[in-house]
Amino acid sequence: MHKLEKRILLPQDLKPLNNIQEYKAQGGLKGLEKARSMKPQDVINEVKKSGLRGRGGAGFPTAIKWQTVADDPAAKKFVVCNMAEGEPGTYKDRYLISKNPYLVLEGMLIVAYAIDAQRAILGTKSKFKKTVERLQNALKEFEDEGVIQPGYLEIVLGPDEYLLGEEKALLEVIDGRPPMPRLFPPFMMGVGIGPTERNPAVVNNAESMSHLPNIFTKGADWFRSLGSEDTPGTIMISLSGDVKTPGMFEVEAGKITVRQMLFDLGGGPRGKDAFKAVFSGVANRVLTPDQFDLKMDFGTMRTAGVGVGSAGFMVYDESRSMVNLAWLFSKFLAKSSCGQCVPCNSGTRNITEILEKMLNGEAREDDIDEIMSITGRCTSQTRCFLPQQEANLISSIIQKFPQEFKDCIKQSCGWAEDLIIPKLADFDETARQFVYETHPIEFADV
Numbered sequence: 001m002h003k004l005e006k007r008i009l010l011p012q013d014l015k016p017l018n019n020i021q022e023y024k025a026q027g028g029l030k031g032l033e034k035a036r037s038m039k040p041q042d043v044i045n046e047v048k049k050s051g052l053r054g055r056g057g058a059g060f061p062t063a064i065k066w067q068t069v070a071d072d073p074a075a076k077k078f079v080v081c082n083m084a085e086g087e088p089g090t091y092k093d094r095y096l097i098s099k100n101p102y103l104v105l106e107g108m109l110i111v112a113y114a115i116d117a118q119r120a121i122l123g124t125k126s127k128f129k130k131t132v133e134r135l136q137n138a139l140k141e142f143e144d145e146g147v148i149q150p151g152y153l154e155i156v157l158g159p160d161e162y163l164l165g166e167e168k169a170l171l172e173v174i175d176g177r178p179p180m181p182r183l184f185p186p187f188m189m190g191v192g193i194g195p196t197e198r199n200p201a202v203v204n205n206a207e208s209m210s211h212l213p214n215i216f217t218k219g220a221d222w223f224r225s226l227g228s229e230d231t232p233g234t235i236m237i238s239l240s241g242d243v244k245t246p247g248m249f250e251v252e253a254g255k256i257t258v259r260q261m262l263f264d265l266g267g268g269p270r271g272k273d274a275f276k277a278v279f280s281g282v283a284n285r286v287l288t289p290d291q292f293d294l295k296m297d298f299g300t301m302r303t304a305g306v307g308v309g310s311a312g313f314m315v316y317d318e319s320r321s322m323v324n325l326a327w328l329f330s331k332f333l334a335k336s337s338c339g340q341c342v343p344c345n346s347g348t349r350n351i352t353e354i355l356e357k358m359l360n361g362e363a364r365e366d367d368i369d370e371i372m373s374i375t376g377r378c379t380s381q382t383r384c385f386l387p388q389q390e391a392n393l394i395s396s397i398i399q400k401f402p403q404e405f406k407d408c409i410k411q412s413c414g415w416a417e418d419l420i421i422p423k424l425a426d427f428d429e430t431a432r433q434f435v436y437e438t439h440p441i442e443f444a445d446v
Contacts, residue, residue: 228254
């Protein structure tokens, strides 16, 4: 284990837990026992004291979500764990489940007790077969041990679509419909809604929920002692791309910089070319070398105009074309749009078409300005954050690498057929390499 790593969620030796007895031998279920011995409001207060922030990308304070739903007078309430994990460059939730599927289930039951939920539901993709099997086996063990009644906690399998990870779209899938984001957030319209039933829901990411058993076993003050004041605790990092040692790492939030992640954990550039750009998923602005000394917590990164996101960091070196990469990102987001909102459906596709013209040497002098103008219209009156992702990401690439785009006016930039946005299917710990999906998001198959 590298000196910068701090394994709290992951086993110290990275050996998977094979059964609930092994989990209990390491203190498993003690957090749930402690939480159930407290009043529900005291459970929420303890999470608030811990400072836990959501690890799904936005970093929203977890206790605020809980309190909002707990205070709702609705007769039925639900807990939903979001484990869709469709973000390019991210593998953290599946990796965590491969080592310990019990933490997230125990965490879900702590939330359920705190808000008096009628049921708990974990939503993930049906194609994550190994992950789903681990979760189903662990859930059966919980039921066999009498931790929960059969049927109380359900695993719902969804399609392989990026928008499944959007919480409102996930709720639609749970209710038996396609992943099309609804208008109202989960705390207003939750699971199984009807004319007279709103059924508000708490939706938390799998990594967020996995922190809860430790918070209640060891206390909020212990959790606060890890990480930074802004972001207590640890974060799971997926590091891929042009680094020597890609991989999965758990570190204290705010205790390492982007540079330490790239050079200490990642081993530096994979080849002879220096690092050029780092992307934390497809929702944040590009990180460039002048920002590599930023501490990695939600507040520091956001203040600098970038973000931690779900801590899936995709690294590209100086040999990579930013125009080609911008096209790949834009194409991915355009294809991921559900089409319900004009600023998203039209905006993402128009930007993709202009970038494609640049790569083909067919761009006009005003095309760069046109892209920036369209990004300005991709920011409001929509059901989800996808058009804002397009606006933030594509405009930042143009602003950071303007000459590359200017050089594409009236001349072909050329297509880089080996350039990809990594969709991570697995991590080979022996080879220290990620396994990409059979059809990665690439030049030939987007």
